[in-house]
Amino acid sequence: MSLGTVAVVGASLAGLRAVETLRAEGHDGHLVLVGAEPHLPYDRPPLSKQVLAGSRSPADTTLRPANDYDSLDLDLRLGTRATGLDLDSRHIVLDSGEPIGFDGLVIATGASPRRLPGMAPLAGVHVLRTLDDCLAIVAELDDGPRVVVVGAGFIGSEVAATCRGRGLEVTVVEALDVPLVRAVGPVMGRVLSQVHVDNGVALRTGVGVARFEGNDRVEQVVLDDGSTIDADLVVVGVGVGPEVAWLEGSGLTLANGVGCDANCAASPGVVAAGDVARWHNPLFDTDMRVEHWTNAAEQGVAAARTLLAMAKRVEPEPFAPVPYFWSDQYGLKIQYVGASRPDDEVVVVDGSTDERRFLAVYGRGGRVVAALAIGRPGLLMTYRSLIAKRASWEEALAPRPPR
Amino acid sequence: MRVVVDYDKCESNAVCMSLVPEVFEVRDDNFLYVLNEHPPDDFRAQLEMAVRSCPTGAISLEDE
Numbered sequence: 001m002s003l004g005t006v007a008v009v010g011a012s013l014a015g016l017r018a019v020e021t022l023r024a025e026g027h028d029g030h031l032v033l034v035g036a037e038p039h040l041p042y043d044r045p046p047l048s049k050q051v052l053a054g055s056r057s058p059a060d061t062t063l064r065p066a067n068d069y070d071s072l073d074l075d076l077r078l079g080t081r082a083t084g085l086d087l088d089s090r091h092i093v094l095d096s097g098e099p100i101g102f103d104g105l106v107i108a109t110g111a112s113p114r115r116l117p118g119m120a121p122l123a124g125v126h127v128l129r130t131l132d133d134c135l136a137i138v139a140e141l142d143d144g145p146r147v148v149v150v151g152a153g154f155i156g157s158e159v160a161a162t163c164r165g166r167g168l169e170v171t172v173v174e175a176l177d178v179p180l181v182r183a184v185g186p187v188m189g190r191v192l193s194q195v196h197v198d199n200g201v202a203l204r205t206g207v208g209v210a211r212f213e214g215n216d217r218v219e220q221v222v223l224d225d226g227s228t229i230d231a232d233l234v235v236v237g238v239g240v241g242p243e244v245a246w247l248e249g250s251g252l253t254l255a256n257g258v259g260c261d262a263n264c265a266a267s268p269g270v271v272a273a274g275d276v277a278r279w280h281n282p283l284f285d286t287d288m289r290v291e292h293w294t295n296a297a298e299q300g301v302a303a304a305r306t307l308l309a310m311a312k313r314v315e316p317e318p319f320a321p322v323p324y325f326w327s328d329q330y331g332l333k334i335q336y337v338g339a340s341r342p343d344d345e346v347v348v349v350d351g352s353t354d355e356r357r358f359l360a361v362y363g364r365g366g367r368v369v370a371a372l373a374i375g376r377p378g379l380l381m382t383y384r385s386l387i388a389k390r391a392s393w394e395e396a397l398a399p400r401p402p403r
Numbered sequence: 404m405r406v407v408v409d410y411d412k413c414e415s416n417a418v419c420m421s422l423v424p425e426v427f428e429v430r431d432d433n434f435l436y437v438l439n440e441h442p443p444d445d446f447r448a449q450l451e452m453a454v455r456s457c458p459t460g461a462i463s464l465e466d467e
Contacts, residue, residue: 045458301452322421326416385421
């Protein structure tokens with residue numbers, strides 16, 4: 001069986017890596033890439049860092065040079081959304097109404113920012129997900145606004161850091177008592193939130209936003225406790241939700257993303273990758289959905305390989321990565337590998353948190369399951385390898401030789 | 404094949420090191436060292452993964 005026509009829905013990192021892998025590894029049939037945004041696939045991490053800082057031009061974020069698409073031989077549909085999927089007749093529908101039949105489908109529609117419920121749109125209140133979102137914020141930064149960031153997750157933290165780097169007054173409001181507690185646990189969440197305070201951010205935790213006030217544009221952020229913060233620019237970073245609305249009623253399992261097996265397969269001939277995919281990671285024996293760059297890149301490759309294996313009727317390789325993310329804030333490189341839970345044991349095995357240069361490991365059930373570091377990239381990656389081979393907690397605590 | 408790193412782009416995220424430790428090493432000075440610029444062809448698949456997974460697109464492979 002050949003793969004025939006493959007449709008890849010979502011033209012960001014996961015979708016691009018999927019089409020590149022399909023072409024590099026033998027798919028010579030029709031290949032459609034559908035992207036909701038008008039831009040060629042671009043890189044999102046710089047949006048909250050260099051592009052926002054003004055040190056990198058938006059054009060420098062393309063993932064692949066525009067003159068390098070011919071070799072992929074794509075039927076490229078940018079500025080076009082998929083609005084439906086029919087698994088029986090095997091076609092997707094575009095927002096123009098056009099149906100596109102497929103033999104193989106890669107779902108890589110990503111995620112979109114959550115908004116605060118019940119708040120009317122007001123000028124000066126932004127989210128940051130797309131290049132256009134970023135440029136809308138950049139356009140307001142030159143006026144020297146007082147910035148309020150809602151949500152101390154990684155996007156909010158990077159926006160706060162970049163705005164401080166531009167000399168702006170920044171307040172971060174976080175509804176949780178400890179920022180990032182779900183991502184890195186309570187101990188390290190406290191450490192990472194202190195980094196903002198070190199750098200002159202006013203950090204308000206354990207209090208939510210009640211509403212934004214202003215006439216033509218935002219003037220004040222009103223908090224749940226009744227206090228107010230003057231604001232000229234607000235960036236809301238309260239997480240994202242998987243972009244699955246177009247798949248409702250398709251018969252695919254949709255609960256916290258598109259449900260997939262260990263091979264990233266949602267249904268025969270249908271795979272998913274990136275922020276939209278919830279799959280079973282056999283390394284941790286749990287379902288996960290990961291919203292980070294490296295996972296989108298790696299899962300785009302893995303999902304494409306599953307389609308290729310299905311066509312050849314061979315067993316696909318399970319996708320069993322150690323998730324990884326990094327965040328650059330205030331000149332610090334924060335990196336994390338693995339999958340921890342808030343109640344894991346946490347031990348600093350190198351450096352010290354006070355110096356903001358350290359490595360901490362997370363253990364559960366006698367195994368090392370995660371590691372977090374500031375300013376220790378090489379050392380951290382030795383732990384990525386340990387986690388990948390299911391190393392014991394004792395092995396993770398053993399001293400490493402310097403190099 | 405030759406492994407080429409663009410050090411203007413490299414930010415020492417060390418993802419390459421986790422994928423191909425035989426070839427890439429970020430040391431305690433936080434700089435990336437290429438341990439073997441001409442690795443054997445057995446490493447090609449892993450190296451291509453490192454190229455695709457580098458957050459800054461700093462790695463390329465040149466055929467010789």
